[in-house]
Structures are given as C-alpha cells and as structure tokens.
Amino acid sequence: MHTDWLRALLVAVAVVQLSSFCTTIYLHRCLAHRALTLNPLVAFFMRLHLWLATGMVPREWVAVHRKHHHFTDREGDPHSPILKGLWKILLGNAFYYAREAANPETVSRYTKDMEDDWFDRALFHRGLLGLGVGIVLFVLLLGPWWGGLGFAFQAVTYIFLSAVINGAGHAIGYKNYDNEATNMRLVAWITAGEGLHNNHHAFPSSPKLSVKWSEIDPAWPLIRVLAGLRLAGLRPPS
Numbered sequence: 528m529h530t531d532w533l534r535a536l537l538v539a540v541a542v543v544q545l546s547s548f549c550t551t552i553y554l555h556r557c558l559a560h561r562a563l564t565l566n567p568l569v570a571f572f573m574r575l576h577l578w579l580a581t582g583m584v585p586r587e588w589v590a591v592h593r594k595h596h597h598f599t600d601r602e603g604d605p606h607s608p609i610l611k612g613l614w615k616i617l618l619g620n621a622f623y624y625a626r627e628a629a630n631p632e633t634v635s636r637y638t639k640d641m642e643d644d645w646f647d648r649a650l651f652h653r654g655l656l657g658l659g660v661g662i663v664l665f666v667l668l669l670g671p672w673w674g675g676l677g678f679a680f681q682a683v684t685y686i687f688l689s690a691v692i693n694g695a696g697h698a699i700g701y702k703n704y705d706n707e708a709t710n711m712r713l714v715a716w717i718t719a720g721e722g723l724h725n726n727h728h729a730f731p732s733s734p735k736l737s738v739k740w741s742e743i744d745p746a747w748p749l750i751r752v753l754a755g756l757r758l759a760g761l762r763p764p765s
C-alpha cells in the first residue's frame with residue numbers, strides 16, 4: 528500500500544525515541560550513575576527493549592561510559608573528539624564503543640557493582656540474537672521490505688544520535704559549567720535529555736539533566752511520573 532513507508536517511518540521513529548528514553552533512564556541514570564532506582568519490571572522492560580532494538584549489553588555500556596567519565600577527554604577516554612577529532616567520533620563512535628566494550632578488563636574493572644542474572648546469561652549478553660529477534664518482529668509487523676528498512680533506519684539513527692552526544696557533546700554547544708562537555712538544547716529534545724551533556728558532567732549523579740528554564744529534559748517528567756507511581760526512586764541531592 529502507498530502508506531506503508533509512512534507506517535514504517537513512524538514505527539522506526541517511535542522505536543528510536545523509546546530506545547533514547549531507555550538508554551538515558553535505565554542504562555545511563557540508573558545503572559551507570561545510580562541517580563535513580565527502577566522497579567524491577569520497568570527495568571526489565573527497558574533491558575528487553577534495548578536488547579531487541581540495539582543489541583546493547585548493559586554491563587558493557589555502563590563500563591565504557593564510566594571509563595569515559597573517569598578519563599574525560601584525556602588519554603584513556605574511549606570516545607573523545609578532543610583526542611581523536613570530531614568527525615572520527617561522529618562517523619565512527621560505534622566502532623570506538625565496540626572496541627572498548629570488547630575489552631574484558633574495562634568491563635570487569637568498571638562494573639564490579641553489577642551482577643549478571645539468568646536473563647543476562649541466557650539472552651541479554653547475546654546482542655546479535657537480540658538484533659535478530661528485533662528484525663523478525665519488524666518484518667512480522669511491516670513486511671519483509673519495509674520491516675527490514677525500518678529496522679535499519681532505527682538502528683542507524685540510534686547509532687548517529689549516540690555519536691552526536693559523544694562527539695558534538697564534547698565539541699559544539701554552550702556551557703553552564705566549567706567542564707569539557709557541552710549542552711545542545713535541540714539535541715536534548717530528540718535524545719530524551721542527553722544533549723544537556725555539560726550539565727550532566729557537572730552533576731553526574733543527578734537524575735535530572737536540565738538546570739535552566741530554557742533547557743528541556745524530556746525524560747525528567749517521565750521519571751517524575753514513575754516516581755509518583757512508586758516505580759522509580761530518586762537519589763536525594765548530594
């Protein structure tokens with residue numbers, strides 16, 4: 528049908544947005560920085576979604592990200608545009624991420640507080656399996672042609688948005704605080720708040736990434752709703 532492409536586009540955009548919310552709320556604010564806690568069912572849903580849409584292994588993501596905070600823009604930072612050049616990170620962030628994620632020493636050193644459960648061992652550590660199941664679900668929903676294209680589109684968009692945060696988020700934009708990272712308001716709108724990266728490096732353990740009225744952190748209202756429903760717990764300001 529002639530609207531099939533539109534349906535595929537809408538599904539892909541919705542999936543990327545959901546991936547952005549799961550990345551910032553679950554992987555980043557909850558697991559990597561312990562800025563909030565999540566109800567186990569909510570955490571499981573986010574883990575499952577990320578597995579199907581991105582094949583991301585939470586422990587690896589947390590390890591690479593904590594190492595980035597440890598060595599920000601110094602030797603040892605897995606994806607610094609200052610060290611490697613902005614274009615290299617914008618185009619090759621996925622490669623730099625995968626290279627560091629494949630380093631078992633990085634993973635064991637930076638995730639000592641995390642334990643693998645049965646689901647990790649059986650499913651979530653198998654990123655390629657997750658991507659394979661994700662593609663099958665897209666194909667079942669949208670047909671082989673638009674399903675395949677839609678899945679590829681959401682994957683490439685997610686990879687690109689991650690590269691923008693890791694690359695441009697340390698090179699382009701404005702600063703509220705004196706650190707290496709930068710804020711990009713418009714990027715924050717489409718990355719569930721992650722574009723407010725300068726604020727984040729100033730307060731890594733804050734569950735909220737915006738600090739000014741003109742800055743919008745789309746994940747924050749959702750976190751407040753989850754907290755109101757007792758599905759999330761907020762770390763008191765330190």
Ligand SMILES: [Zn+2]
Binds near residue numbers: 697708724
């Ligand atoms: Zn950073």
Ligand SMILES: [Zn+2]
Binds near residue numbers: 592
């Ligand atoms: Zn962080």
